[in-house]
Amino acid sequence: MSPQQLNMAAVGFRNWARALSKGKQPGFSALFSQVRAASGPSKGMLPGPYPQTPEERAAAAKKYNMRVEDYEPIPDNGEGYGDYPQLPDRSQHERDPWYSWDHPDLRRNWGEPIHWDFDMFIRNRVDTSPSPVAWHTMCKHLFGFVGFMLLMFYLGEKFPSYQPVAPKQYPYSNLHLERGEDPEKQPEEVKHFNI
Amino acid sequence: MADYREAPLATRPKTLDPAEYFNLSLNQRRAEEERAGLRAQLKRQYQMQLNNPHRKELIEDPALTRWVYARTNPYNHFRATKKTSLLGGLFGVVPLFVLYYVLKTDRDKKEEQIKAGTYDRKFKLAY
Numbered sequence: 001m002s003p004q005q006l007n008m009a010a011v012g013f014r015n016w017a018r019a020l021s022k023g024k025q026p027g028f029s030a031l032f033s034q035v036r037a038a039s040g041p042s043k044g045m046l047p048g049p050y051p052q053t054p055e056e057r058a059a060a061a062k063k064y065n066m067r068v069e070d071y072e073p074i075p076d077n078g079e080g081y082g083d084y085p086q087l088p089d090r091s092q093h094e095r096d097p098w099y100s101w102d103h104p105d106l107r108r109n110w111g112e113p114i115h116w117d118f119d120m121f122i123r124n125r126v127d128t129s130p131s132p133v134a135w136h137t138m139c140k141h142l143f144g145f146v147g148f149m150l151l152m153f154y155l156g157e158k159f160p161s162y163q164p165v166a167p168k169q170y171p172y173s174n175l176h177l178e179r180g181e182d183p184e185k186q187p188e189e190v191k192h193f194n195i
Numbered sequence: 196m197a198d199y200r201e202a203p204l205a206t207r208p209k210t211l212d213p214a215e216y217f218n219l220s221l222n223q224r225r226a227e228e229e230r231a232g233l234r235a236q237l238k239r240q241y242q243m244q245l246n247n248p249h250r251k252e253l254i255e256d257p258a259l260t261r262w263v264y265a266r267t268n269p270y271n272h273f274r275a276t277k278k279t280s281l282l283g284g285l286f287g288v289v290p291l292f293v294l295y296y297v298l299k300t301d302r303d304k305k306e307e308q309i310k311a312g313t314y315d316r317k318f319k320l321a322y
Contacts, residue, residue: 079278116266
């Protein structure tokens with residue numbers, strides 16, 4: 001931080017401490033007094049309440065660097081948006097990659113009004129750009145393939161098919177000596193085949 | 196591509212958008228010119244600051260400051276309406292009770308099984 005900014009931060013802190021120590025309201029509410037450091041933007045440059053009159057609308061449009069006709073505040077339903085503008089829900093993926101943006105990775109110019117959900121629409125996250133193939137085609141292809149494979153595997157489980165097998169046949173009279181039987185005793189004849 | 200239907204929540208490609216071909220009225224053009232004017236002003240301000248050889252500090256973006264302020268201070272303009280109360284209750288109050296109930300019943304059942312000796316430890320590593 002530059003010495004100028006540090007100085008301003010110190011001024012802000014001193015004001016806060018002064019307000020807390022000898023403010024007219026006692027204790028905690030002194031923190032919310034009207035005393036505010038001059039180090040940040042003025043009250044008029046920050047977002048405010050929902051605009052009621054056309055003059056307020058014009059002032060808000062000017063504040064956000066938008067045309068008065070383009071400026072449309074987010075509908076006021078108590079959710080705390082204030083006078084913030086409603087911008088189109090378009091992801092940064094859709095912006096021209098070849099234009100010389102001031103911030104190329106964000107595809108944004110300096111001073112341009114930021115969408116409320118800007119951090120969702122950056123290029124690492126949600127992408128609203130048009131899909132190369134129509135949605136119903138993609139759905140059909142994916143679910144068709146997956147469904148077909150599931151069906152075939154299920155049928156394969158139900159109706160297994162493999163080469164015919166028989167019990168294993170051992171030589172030397174069914175391994176008579178290896179199995180520990182009496183070497184003198186004659187082993188029984190087992191016929192494995194018919195010619 | 197006459198039957199192209201865009202994906203839900205996605206947009207139409209610019210080349211398939213009919214407004215591009217039909218909205219060439221004077222008003223539209225004037226609007227575009229005004230927008231280009233605003234853009235050029237902002238570009239100029241940024242470039243002046245960027246290329247200023249005496250600048251030692253970061254270039255502050257007031258739009259960013261406003262965005263951060265708006266996102267971090269929604270309670271200044273918060274009002275308790277039906278919708279906001281419902282959402283607040285649904286996300287803040289109901290999970291407390293539901294989770295307590297679910298976890299308590301599950302663990303009580305397990306405790307009873309252990310006490311009765313019928314608990315089956317499926318993936319035990321130690322004996």
